[in-house]
Amino acid sequence: MPTKSAEKVELLQGTLDMLVLRALMLGPLHGHAIATHIERTSDDVLRVDHGSLYPALHRLKKRGWITASWERMPDKNREAKYYRLTAAGRKRLASEHSKWRRLAQAIGRVMQPV
Amino acid sequence: MPIWPWRRSASADAEDAREIAVHLDLEAEAREEAGVPPAAAQLAARRKFGSVTFATEELRGLRAGAALDRLWQDVRYAFRLLRRSPGFTVVAVLTLSLAVAANTAIFSVIEAVMFRPLPFADAERLVSIARVIPNGRGLGGNIAAVNFLEWRRSAKSFAALSMIGGGEVSVTGAGEPENLPTGRVSANFFSLLGVTMQRGRGFLQEDEDQHATVAILSDALWKRRFAADETIIGRTIGLGGTPYTVIGVLPPAFRFPSINQLQGLASLGSPRADVWTPLVPAPFELDPRSPVQNYSAIARLSAGVGVPQALADVNALQRELARLTLDGHVTELAVLPLRHYVARNAQAGLLLVWATVGIVLLISCVNVANLLLARAAHRRREMAVRSALGASRARIARQLFVESVVVSAISGIIGLLAAYWLVRLIVAIAPADIPRLDEVHLDWRVLGFTLAVVIVDSVAFGVLPAWRSSRANPRDAMAADSRTSTGGRDSVRLRAILVSAEVGLCAISLLVGALLLQSFTRVLDVDRGFDVDSIHTVTIGLPASRYPVPRRAQFLQTALERVQHLRGVDSAGVSTVLPLAGGSPVLNVTVSGRSGQPPSASLAAVDAGYFRTLGIPLQEGRLFREEDRQGQPAIVSSLMARRLWPDESAIGKQFHIGPVTTSLFRVTFEVIGVVGDAHADSLTSDLAETLYVPYWQDLSFTQRWSFAIKSSNPAETVREVRAVLRDLDPEMPIPAFRTMADIVSGSVSQRRFQMSVVLTFAGVGLLLASIGIYGVVAYSVAQRTNEMGIRMALGARAGAIRGLVVRQGLLPLVPGMAVGMIAALGAERFVNSLLYGVSPRDPMTIIGVAALLMLVGLLASYLPARRATRINPVTALRYE
Numbered sequence: 002m003p004t005k006s007a008e009k010v011e012l013l014q015g016t017l018d019m020l021v022l023r024a025l026m027l028g029p030l031h032g033h034a035i036a037t038h039i040e041r042t043s044d045d046v047l048r049v050d051h052g053s054l055y056p057a058l059h060r061l062k063k064r065g066w067i068t069a070s071w072e073r074m075p076d077k078n079r080e081a082k083y084y085r086l087t088a089a090g091r092k093r094l095a096s097e098h099s100k101w102r103r104l105a106q107a108i109g110r111v112m113q114p115v
Numbered sequence: 116m117p118i119w120p121w122r123r124s125a126s127a128d129a130e131d132a133r134e135i136a137v138h139l140d141l142e143a144e145a146r147e148e149a150g151v152p153p154a155a156a157q158l159a160a161r162r163k164f165g166s167v168t169f170a171t172e173e174l175r176g177l178r179a180g181a182a183l184d185r186l187w188q189d190v191r192y193a194f195r196l197l198r199r200s201p202g203f204t205v206v207a208v209l210t211l212s213l214a215v216a217a218n219t220a221i222f223s224v225i226e227a228v229m230f231r232p233l234p235f236a237d238a239e240r241l242v243s244i245a246r247v248i249p250n251g252r253g254l255g256g257n258i259a260a261v262n263f264l265e266w267r268r269s270a271k272s273f274a275a276l277s278m279i280g281g282g283e284v285s286v287t288g289a290g291e292p293e294n295l296p297t298g299r300v301s302a303n304f305f306s307l308l309g310v311t312m313q314r315g316r317g318f319l320q321e322d323e324d325q326h327a328t329v330a331i332l333s334d335a336l337w338k339r340r341f342a343a344d345e346t347i348i349g350r351t352i353g354l355g356g357t358p359y360t361v362i363g364v365l366p367p368a369f370r371f372p373s374i375n376q377l378q379g380l381a382s383l384g385s386p387r388a389d390v391w392t393p394l395v396p397a398p399f400e401l402d403p404r405s406p407v408q409n410y411s412a413i414a415r416l417s418a419g420v421g422v423p424q425a426l427a428d429v430n431a432l433q434r435e436l437a438r439l440t441l442d443g444h445v446t447e448l449a450v451l452p453l454r455h456y457v458a459r460n461a462q463a464g465l466l467l468v469w470a471t472v473g474i475v476l477l478i479s480c481v482n483v484a485n486l487l488l489a490r491a492a493h494r495r496r497e498m499a500v501r502s503a504l505g506a507s508r509a510r511i512a513r514q515l516f517v518e519s520v521v522v523s524a525i526s527g528i529i530g531l532l533a534a535y536w537l538v539r540l541i542v543a544i545a546p547a548d549i550p551r552l553d554e555v556h557l558d559w560r561v562l563g564f565t566l567a568v569v570i571v572d573s574v575a576f577g578v579l580p581a582w583r584s585s586r587a588n589p590r591d592a593m594a595a596d597s598r599t600s601t602g603g604r605d606s607v608r609l610r611a612i613l614v615s616a617e618v619g620l621c622a623i624s625l626l627v628g629a630l631l632l633q634s635f636t637r638v639l640d641v642d643r644g645f646d647v648d649s650i651h652t653v654t655i656g657l658p659a660s661r662y663p664v665p666r667r668a669q670f671l672q673t674a675l676e677r678v679q680h681l682r683g684v685d686s687a688g689v690s691t692v693l694p695l696a697g698g699s700p701v702l703n704v705t706v707s708g709r710s711g712q713p714p715s716a717s718l719a720a721v722d723a724g725y726f727r728t729l730g731i732p733l734q735e736g737r738l739f740r741e742e743d744r745q746g747q748p749a750i751v752s753s754l755m756a757r758r759l760w761p762d763e764s765a766i767g768k769q770f771h772i773g774p775v776t777t778s779l780f781r782v783t784f785e786v787i788g789v790v791g792d793a794h795a796d797s798l799t800s801d802l803a804e805t806l807y808v809p810y811w812q813d814l815s816f817t818q819r820w821s822f823a824i825k826s827s828n829p830a831e832t833v834r835e836v837r838a839v840l841r842d843l844d845p846e847m848p849i850p851a852f853r854t855m856a857d858i859v860s861g862s863v864s865q866r867r868f869q870m871s872v873v874l875t876f877a878g879v880g881l882l883l884a885s886i887g888i889y890g891v892v893a894y895s896v897a898q899r900t901n902e903m904g905i906r907m908a909l910g911a912r913a914g915a916i917r918g919l920v921v922r923q924g925l926l927p928l929v930p931g932m933a934v935g936m937i938a939a940l941g942a943e944r945f946v947n948s949l950l951y952g953v954s955p956r957d958p959m960t961i962i963g964v965a966a967l968l969m970l971v972g973l974l975a976s977y978l979p980a981r982r983a984t985r986i987n988p989v990t991a992l993r994y995e
Contacts, residue, residue, distance in 0.1 A: 032134060033141040051138065052165030055131070056173045063177070081141075082134045 017049070017057050019101060022086065022094040025067060031074070031081035032058060058084060066090035131174050135167055189517040196518065203490055207483045208526050210883060211572060214479040215530025217472040217876060219557070219565045220537035224545070225465050226564070227555040229458045234370050236309030237415075242422060243377065243456035244276075244412040244429060247447040254449055254459065256379035257408040260396035262446070265436055266412070272425035276414040277301040280394050281374030283819065285656050285848045287353030289341055292848040294656055297354075298374055298388035305331075307415050308371070315348040315363030322362075323393045330359040334367040336389040354390060355658030355818070356846070365391075372457040376550045377411040379460075385548055408701070413453055426450040461549040463948050464869040467627065470942075471876045474624045476568065477575075478880045481617045482887050484576035485610055487519065489894050491580045512581045519577025527569035531557075534565070544871075546864030583609070607898070610891045615931035617884040618968060622935025623942075624877040625964045630950055631870040633960060637952035638863055644793035644802075645694050646730030650855040651829055652693055654821040655840065655847060662818075668811035670843060671820065675722060677839045683828030688725030689810055692717070693821045694793050694855075695862040700817075702772045704806065706759060714758055716751075716804040717795055718772070720812055726750075726790055728823045729855070736766045736788035739809045748809060749784035755804035756789045765789050772806070784808070797862050799951045823855070869949060881971060888975035892924040896979045904988045913984035920983050924976025925969065932965055 024030060024038045035058075036049045061067045067090050072083045086094070142160035147153055164170070175188060197204040232238040244266070246255035260278065267276045280299040285292050302323040311317070313334065322329050330352065332341070341347050351358045373385035400409065416425055429448050437445040491498075498511055535557060542555050657667050671689050678687045692699040699717040723738035725731075734753055749770075756765035765786045772784070784806075792802045810820075826832035833852045840849050860867075896903070903916060939946075943955040953960070 031137070031141075033138045036138075037145070050165055051142070051163055052167070052170040055135065055138075055170055056177055059174055059177045079137070081137045082130075 016101070017053070018061060019094065019097040020047070020049075021054075021057060021061060022066065022090055022097065025084055025086040025090070026094065029072070029083040029085045031083050033081075035084070061090070064089075064093075066093050128171060128175065131171050135164070135170065139164060186517070189514050190521060192514065193518040193521040197521065200490070203486055204522070206886075207486055207522050208529065210479040210482055211523060211526030212529035212533060213879065214472070214476040215527055215565060215568055215572070216533035216537050217879075218476050218568055219531060219534035219561060220541055221465075221469050221472045221872075222564045223534070223538050223557055223561040224541055224549075224552070224555050225469055226558075226560055228461055228465060228549060228551050229454075231454075231551075231554065231560075233372070233454050233457075234368060238454065239452065240416045241308070241453040242414050242416060242425065242450050243453045244414060245449050245451070245456065246408070247449050254379070254456075255408070256377050256411050258410055258412050258446075258448075259408045260400040260410055261402065262433070262436060263410060263412050264396075264401070265432055266414075266429055269432055270425070270428050272417055272420045272428040273414040274417045275303050275307040276412060277304040277307050278394055278396075279304070279374055279377060279411045279413065280409055281378060281380075281388065281411075283656055284355045284390060284392075285353075285658065285846070286340070286390060287356075287846055288351065292353075292846050293340075294848040294850055295336065295389040296374070296386040297390045297392065298371070299392050299394035301394055304391075307413070310365065310369055312363035313366040315361070317363055318391075318393050323395060326395050327393065328354075328357060328359045329362045329393065330354060331363040331365060331391040332361060333365050333387070333389045333391075334369065337364045354392065355656065356661035357658070359392065370551075370554065372453075372550055374411065376457055376460075376548070377413075385550060387553075422450050422452065457550045461865070463945070464865055465549070467869060467946070467949060468872045468876075471624050471627070471873045474620045475876045475880050475883070476572070478617050478620050478883045478887075480572055480575040481613050481620075482883050483519075483522065484579055485613050485617075485887050485890055487515075487576065487580040488583070488610055488613070489890060491515070491583065515581035516573075516577050519581065520573045523569050523573035523577070526572070527565060531562075531565055534561075541872075544868065546868050547861075548865060549868075579609075607891065607895050610894070611927040614884070614887050614891050615927040615934075617880075617887045618928050618931030618972070619933075619935035619938070621877070621880045621884045622932045622964060622968060623939045624873065624880050625967065626936060626939045626960065627942075627946055628870070628874040628877040629960045629964055630946065630953055630955060630957065631866070631873055633953040633957070634949070634951040635863065635866050635870045638798050638866060639859075641794070641798045641952075643694070643798060643859070644731060644791050645855075646728075646825075647855040647859055649827065649829060650728060650823055650825050651833055651836075651852045652821050652823045652855060652858070653836065653840075653850065653852045654693070654819055655849060656818050657820055658818050661846075664811075671722070671810055674822070674839060674843055675724060678822065678824060678836055679724065681826075681832060681835045681839075683826045683832050685825040685827065686724055686728045687822060687824045688722050688728040689820055689822050690719055690721040690725045691810075691817045691820060692719045692795065693823065693858060694729065694795060695797060695858055696795075696821075699795060699805075701803075702806070704755075704759065704770050704772055704804075706768070706770045714755075714804060716755055716772075716806040718806050718808065720810045720817075721807050722810050725823060728825045729793070731793050732791040734789045734791060735764065736786070738788055743787070743809060744811060747782055747784050747812075748787040750788040750790055750807040751786055752792050752802075752805040752807075753789055754792050754802050755806060756786070758804055798859070829854075866949075866951075881968075885971045885975040888924055888928075888972050889978065891927075892920060892976040893979040893982075895923065896920055896983045899983075900986055903983050903986050904990070907984075907986065908988035916984045917977070917980040920980035921973065921976045924980070925972050928968060928972045932968055936961060936965075 020039050021035055024035045027038070030038065032054055033051075036051055036054055039047055039049050058067070058069070062069055062084075065087060067084045067086055069082050069084050071080045073079075074081050139157070139160045142163060143153070143156040146156035146159055151159065161167075172188070233241065235241060244258065246258055248255045263276070263278045266273070270276070278301045282297055282299070283294045284297040286295050300318070302318040302320045305312075305317040312331065315331075317331065318329070321327070332347070337343060337347060341350075344350070347361050347364060350361050352361060353359070371387065373387055376385045394410070396410075414425075416422070426448070429450060433448055434445050501511060538555060538557065542552050545552055657670065662670060675687055675689055678684060699719055701715050702718050704714055704716050721739075723740070726733065726738055735756075736750075738750065739748060751759070751765055759765065759770065760768055766789070768786045769783050770786070771782065790807070793805070794800070795803050795805060822836065824832060824836060836852075837849055840847060906916060907913075940956065946955050
């Protein structure tokens with residue numbers, strides 16, 4: 002994969018969960034698609050450690066925010082494990098998102114005082 | 116939660132693996148589509164993913180209800196690690212299994228001898244009633260029949276009492292005649308124990324009252340000698356020449372302690388009785404003044420009665436009985452649980468042996484803890500990485516602890532298997548006078564003990580290293596890994612403390628072992644008072660029914676004459692008691708005109724040849740002669756002569772045995788000779804006053820007669836003596852001959868056993884401790900390679916370096932030894948009862964043990980010290 006930006010940013014602790022939930026807003030996705038989606042939509046700035054994605058998915062599933070099932074992949078003769086957002090997951094995403102917004106604004110104000 | 120979490124997790128693992136595989140494929144495909152060649156694409160996908168193992172392990176850790184699962188994971192991880200460091204694993208497992216095996220084996224002996232209930236209904240209510248020998252000389256197993264009958268009549272504390280007599284009896288009918296251990300018991304004996312016959316019936320009161328000649332056989336005898344004959348009940352067999360009717364056969368599980376053990380005659384061997392007959396005391400034994408104490412007594416306590424109450428009860432009766440005797444002497448009694456009574460002589464020695472193997476266990480735990488600490492130091496980086504990656508402290512500690520548990524569980528299993536063989540070995544070498552040895556086997560109690568040992572084990576050696584390693588701060592740990600730093604110092608200090616503890620434990624067992632060794636050699640050096648060399652003995656039974664007194668004397672005389680004339684025979688003699696065999700009757704000796712407590716003496720009937728054969732010197736007067744048959748001559752031991760006639764010659768003096776008024780004992784003896792003292796009971800007991808009467812005397816206290824033969828050609832003599840006896844009485848069973856040397860050796864067998872077991876395990880402990888010292892010193896040398904290099908580069912001589920290392924190795928020995936010796940002195944009182952002729956504070960022994968420990972410490976630290984001096988300064992400085 003060609004690198005557009007030399008400066009990749011490590012994910013902040015705890016933000017991966019939110020990004021995963023956000024990715025699943027689009028509909029059911031498998032693990033690889035989630036990782037690709039996050040990297041692509043961030044213009045490859047955010048780097049998802051693929052190895053740590055699955056434990057994160059596991060955590061989310063355990064809390065009831067997502068569900069998983071093996072489904073046939075479209076156009077391909079194979080199955081992948083697809084994850085879906087649950088109602089609780091949507092609610093969680095909303096609260097995470099607003100929390101994140103407030104945090105980002107606060108940090109922005111600190112870094113660029115008027 | 117499923118019953119088999121790891122099964123479920125196996126399929127969950129597979130699912131994780133599949134999901135990750137799909138991920139990797141998709142990633143690789145994406146890269147191929149971007150134009151990367153397939154192989155490179157796959158490699159890149161993997162790199163992007165990171166460690167698959169790490170991810171799956173983490174997923175496994177996350178799964179719900181994974182506690183057991185994680186444990187399983189830890190166990191597998193532990194196994195993997197142990198396989199990877201076989202050196203550590205083999206040393207740790209060997210050390211621990213040795214300790215577990217030794218402890219399991221010794222415990223199974225102790226359990227059978229001391230703790231296991233006797234195999235009877237409500238066995239804890241069975242007690243033994245014994246005499247207290249004055250002046251703290253222990254318990255006498257023998258009581259007088261007349262006393263027993265009084266207890267049975269009047270004591271309220273007992274539901275039932277039974278009297279027991281032992282001995283051997285020649286059994287004839289169905290095969291060769293043979294001498295077998297016999298039990299003569301009151302009619303209620305078997306019902307008191309709650310035993311029912313497998314065939315036939317037990318004794319009835321009528322049998323006792325009517326002096327019925329009926330017998331009960333052990334299951335073993337019935338099967339062996341009578342081929343499990345179904346028609347045995349009602350058959351007649353010869354016992355000591357008298358026909359007896361078999362009325363019952365005991366069940367196979369019946370195991371009553373050896374009667375020799377009960378009576379304190381364990382030196383005669385402790386076989387269990389094969390033939391049981393009703394006990395009917397002789398008329399003279401029923402006289403309150405009778406001096407004969409031939410029997411043991413057991414009883415079953417009444418419901419709600421404790422031992423102290425029973426004790427008060429019988430002692431009150433004893434005071435009443437004393438009024439009936441002339442001298443008013445009260446024989447004090449002891450009442451104690453039968454199980455304890457039977458174990459009493461073996462107890463102290465076994466506990467000591469147990470303590471020794473316990474020490475070996477502790478040393479091996481310390482050693483393994485030491486090994487683990489050394490390993491932990493090597494693994495600091497691994498731990499630090501794991502901790503940096505987010506493994507919690509508890510997780511790391513648990514991981515390390517699981518490793519210890521795995522090591523200890525493996526050792527437990529190996530140790531248990533080894534114990535199975537070790538038990539047999541111990542039983543084979545254990546002295547015969549340890550009671551209930553045939554009951555020794557591994558049972559659930561032993562398994563429980565081993566399990567407890569394994570658990571304590573893993574806690575003992577696992578907790579310390581686990582706690583230390585988990586405490587390590589990752590940053591420090593990473594930094595300390597460099598060999599140039601002194602980060603390992605802390606761990607070296609801790610390990611030095613452990614070595615100190617090992618040495619201390621070692622000092623205790625070595626000191627005790629050395630004291631036992633000294634005692635043993637001193638016992639063998641005791642002036643026995645008789646010769647041992649080339650003397651063979653054989654003991655036969657001459658039952659009164661077939662050998663009334665004149666015939667017995669005739670038989671012995673003829674046999675002696677023929678034996679003395681055999682080729683190669685220097686001399687031969689006969690006696691009712693052999694030295695060290697114990698079991699001679701003790702009688703009161705009175706001298707007319709003297710009052711007060713009469714002295715007692717052991718009685719033996721002998722011929723003159725007996726003294727010559729055994730080399731017991733004649734000090735004054737003369738030995739028995741044929742013409743003495745008219746009079747009542749007696750020979751006394753030197754001690755007895757001094758006791759009775761301290762200021763004058765004993766020759767020509769007269770005395771009586773037993774109270775003068777008892778007609779049966781109204782014989783006036785005249786002293787014709789004084790002989791040297793010979794140890795009668797054991798080499799270590801005080802010399803006893805001994806009284807010898809001629810063998811033709813009518814004193815029917817025994818049926819056992821022993822020949823002692825000194826011969827220059829023993830093998831042939833034994834054969835010929837056997838032929839002479841067989842010729843004189845074809846019916847007579849002739850047991851195996853024993854040399855006097857065997858008898859002496861048998862009398863010290865408990866000591867030899869204690870000594871060899873304690874010394875063996877002290878040696879094992881010493882070996883382990885030296886491994887410990889070596890390990891610590893070698894490790895610290897390896898750690899200080901750099902420092903050594905600098906010292907040498909700066910001109911330190913090899914000797915100085917060696918001195919430095921050796922000093923460091925020896926340093927922990929000193930406090931360890933000091934504490935160990937003090938602890939050993941603390942156990943002085945306990946140890947003292949097992950020692951002979953040496954004080955537990957014997958300075959030479961203490962110095963010797965200290966020197967041995969120092970020497971071993973020196974050797975163990977010299978090897979790594981030598982290595983330290985071979986360090987090439989240049990290599991050492993580059994050693995990074």
